[in-house]
Amino acid sequence: MGNSSTSENTASDEVRVWVNGERVSAEAPAIAALDHGVTVGDGVFETCKIVDGVPFALSRHAARLDRSLAGIGLPAADHAVIDAGIASVLAGEPIAFGRLRYSVTGGAGPLGSDRRNSPLTYIVTAGSQPPGAASGKLVVVPWVRNERGATAGLKTTSYAENVVALAYAQKRGGVEALFANTVGNVCEGTGTNIFVVVGGEILTPDLGSGPLAGVTRDLVIRWCREDGLTVREEPLPMSVLEQADEVFITSSTKDVMAVHAIDDRSFPAPGPMTAHAAHIFGRLSRERLDP
Numbered sequence: 001m002g003n004s005s006t007s008e009n010t011a012s013d014e015v016r017v018w019v020n021g022e023r024v025s026a027e028a029p030a031i032a033a034l035d036h037g038v039t040v041g042d043g044v045f046e047t048c049k050i051v052d053g054v055p056f057a058l059s060r061h062a063a064r065l066d067r068s069l070a071g072i073g074l075p076a077a078d079h080a081v082i083d084a085g086i087a088s089v090l091a092g093e094p095i096a097f098g099r100l101r102y103s104v105t106g107g108a109g110p111l112g113s114d115r116r117n118s119p120l121t122y123i124v125t126a127g128s129q130p131p132g133a134a135s136g137k138l139v140v141v142p143w144v145r146n147e148r149g150a151t152a153g154l155k156t157t158s159y160a161e162n163v164v165a166l167a168y169a170q171k172r173g174g175v176e177a178l179f180a181n182t183v184g185n186v187c188e189g190t191g192t193n194i195f196v197v198v199g200g201e202i203l204t205p206d207l208g209s210g211p212l213a214g215v216t217r218d219l220v221i222r223w224c225r226e227d228g229l230t231v232r233e234e235p236l237p238m239s240v241l242e243q244a245d246e247v248f249i250t251s252s253t254k255d256v257m258a259v260h261a262i263d264d265r266s267f268p269a270p271g272p273m274t275a276h277a278a279h280i281f282g283r284l285s286r287e288r289l290d291p
């Protein structure tokens with residue numbers, strides 16, 4: 001990690017940033033200090049994968065943004081504004097593999113949790129990122145997801161809980177944390193959904209257990225079923241991790257990622273069902289760019 005890696009990384013590390021109608025420098029301030037997204041995390045966001053300059057599943061991400069905004073009681077977003085931002089950050093040199101992220105916040109607000117009916121703030125960014133590892137370890141964290149919380153299942157910018165959990169997992173050699181929910185069932189990771197394979201069936205926590213309705217999760221469920229696999233969404237006690245033959249996680253930038261360990265327990269990675277699910281997802285996501 002000397003000087004050469006710093007200079008080599010300059011082009012690929014560049015994050016293109018667009019705020020409220022303008023391209024801005026990634027380093028320079030572009031958001032008001034009293035933006036409610038900054039002061040209290042009053043906002044929502046989406047992250048989409050970019051492959052060869054093309055973002056994946058834009059319509060599904062737009063629909064989830066609408067659900068998240070409605071869920072926290074902010075007005076509907078103007079998608080023409082978001083689309084202009086997306087076009088701006090994707091213009092120019094195509095990003096071979098990366099992340100498109102857009103956020104919509106409550107705009108100017110008071111310092112407290114009450115809102116002023118301000119115009120929404122729109123932030124759109126795009127940048128390269130290295131493709132994820134083939135497999136990773138999960139670490140169960142000592143904190144729970146509240147499946148009955150006001151923001152359960154919403155992709156809000158209040159992610160400090162995830163920051164704390166991921167740091168805990170990384171400190172213990174994990175690539176991702178795993179949360180149970182308040183009744184001791186499996187929920188999700190900080191930015192991923194989880195699937196387990198038991199007796200040849202693929203199981204994943206139902207949405208009532210509190211996970212985000214991941215775009216990748218939904219497509220994996222749908223496409224694996226279309227391929228004849230059994231996939232069930234249901235409450236899963238944490239003890240299912242003792243019975244699981246395989247485990248995998250999903251997200252927009254990780255796709256289907258095998259899990260080789262959860263804490264001290266090891267798993268084959270990828271196991272045969274995980275490899276199959278990854279193959280189906282890889283093939284169909286290349287064929288159907290906005291499924």
Ligand SMILES: Cc1ncc(COP(=O)(O)O)c(C=O)c1O
Pocket residue numbers: 047155188189190191192193211212213214215216217250251252253
């Ligand atoms: C908490 C949480 N769960 C799951 C996911 C996976 O969702 P998706 O497949 O839509 O990326 C994310 C996305 O980053 C997330 O933030």
